[in-house]
Amino acid sequence: MASGRVVVVGSLNVDATSYVERFPAPGETIVGRDFGTALGGKGANQAVAAHLAGADVEFVARVGDDANATLARSVLAGFGLAIDGVVGVADAPTGVAQITVADSGENTIVVTSGANLALTPGVLDDVRASLADAAVVLTQGELPVATIERLAELCASLGVRFVLNLAPPVVVSPDALAVCDPLVVNEHEARAVGIGRDVPEGAPLEDWLSHAAAAVGRVARSVVVTLGAAGAVAASPVGAWAEPAPEVAVVDTTGAGDAFTGTLAAFLAEGRTLAESMRIAVAAGALAVQARGTVDSYAPRAAVLAAALDDETRRAEGATPA
Numbered sequence: 001m002a003s004g005r006v007v008v009v010g011s012l013n014v015d016a017t018s019y020v021e022r023f024p025a026p027g028e029t030i031v032g033r034d035f036g037t038a039l040g041g042k043g044a045n046q047a048v049a050a051h052l053a054g055a056d057v058e059f060v061a062r063v064g065d066d067a068n069a070t071l072a073r074s075v076l077a078g079f080g081l082a083i084d085g086v087v088g089v090a091d092a093p094t095g096v097a098q099i100t101v102a103d104s105g106e107n108t109i110v111v112t113s114g115a116n117l118a119l120t121p122g123v124l125d126d127v128r129a130s131l132a133d134a135a136v137v138l139t140q141g142e143l144p145v146a147t148i149e150r151l152a153e154l155c156a157s158l159g160v161r162f163v164l165n166l167a168p169p170v171v172v173s174p175d176a177l178a179v180c181d182p183l184v185v186n187e188h189e190a191r192a193v194g195i196g197r198d199v200p201e202g203a204p205l206e207d208w209l210s211h212a213a214a215a216v217g218r219v220a221r222s223v224v225v226t227l228g229a230a231g232a233v234a235a236s237p238v239g240a241w242a243e244p245a246p247e248v249a250v251v252d253t254t255g256a257g258d259a260f261t262g263t264l265a266a267f268l269a270e271g272r273t274l275a276e277s278m279r280i281a282v283a284a285g286a287l288a289v290q291a292r293g294t295v296d297s298y299a300p301r302a303a304v305l306a307a308a309l310d311d312e313t314r315r316a317e318g319a320t321p322a
């Protein structure tokens with residue numbers, strides 16, 4: 001199948017990650033086991049995931065004029081992504097994320113946006129031709145709200161598929177949510193936009209299906225709710241689907257949602273259905289949690305497709321996952 005163009009208008013951070021046994025309590029100092037500095041930001045992570053999944057990716061981002069910008073550009077270029085859309089601004093540092101990853105694989109993240117805030121609505125005028133030529137335009141909640149809303153409006157007027165990962169769950173206008181196809185949210189973000197408010201924490205996938213379906217046309221054109229280790233559900237005007245995740249040994253969940261979303265966008269861009277794209281994206285997310293870091297934990301297209309096929313076969317055979 002032909003690869004489609006995915007334009008990611010997104011955030012870029014440098015992640016400073018401490019690996020700890022457990023998270024510190026307020027006021028407490030603890031000693032970390034390990035530390036690493038790496039490319040991050042939901043936009044950059046999703047751009048890399050979409051690229052690894054086979055999409056022709058254009059990444060539009062803003063960085064500072066500093067050493068972190070050099071690091072970020074060099075990692076992106078190392079993956080084979082074009083970096084001309086990653087523009088430096090003079091008056092702000094590159095975005096940074098302070099992350100702790102506990103032995104459980106869970107994380108805490110504090111983002112200081114820096115140059116990401118220079119991605120204002122005006123920037124979109126400069127990339128209008130690229131947007132018009134995209135199969136999918138993808139963005140995240142880490143950008144200024146006015147930019148997300150303008151991007152949604154532009155995509156609607158250009159007739160281009162708009163995918164919004166509302167992470168973190170900032171408040172965007174109902175009009176912007178309405179054109180999302182899909183709106184990608186985790187369970188907390190889903191509740192923030194009025195999807196599944198009554199569904200208890202940790203409820204099974206099936207409990208989310210009707211809520212995702214009820215949000216189609218009410219909140220967004222289509223909806224995907226990611227449910228961590230449980231998998232994900234999707235709903236569109238033609239149906240609703242649940243995709244369980246395989247049982248895997250979790251090392252680090254940081255950026256696994258971005259692996260999911262970037263992969264989803266790539267497969268939608270090449271013309272796969274929402275259900276099939278979600279199935280493959282669940283496999284990409286499950287691979288990503290099995291290694292440390294964000295983009296360094298992402299698997300290439302062939303490995304993701306093989307894992308998705310394995311998961312499907314295991315389910316068809318009714319076998320217990322290894």
Ligand code: RIB
Nearest residue numbers: 013040041042097255294
């Ligand atoms: O989703 C993970 C990402 O969130 C990290 O890379 C961090 O930079 C924050 O944006």
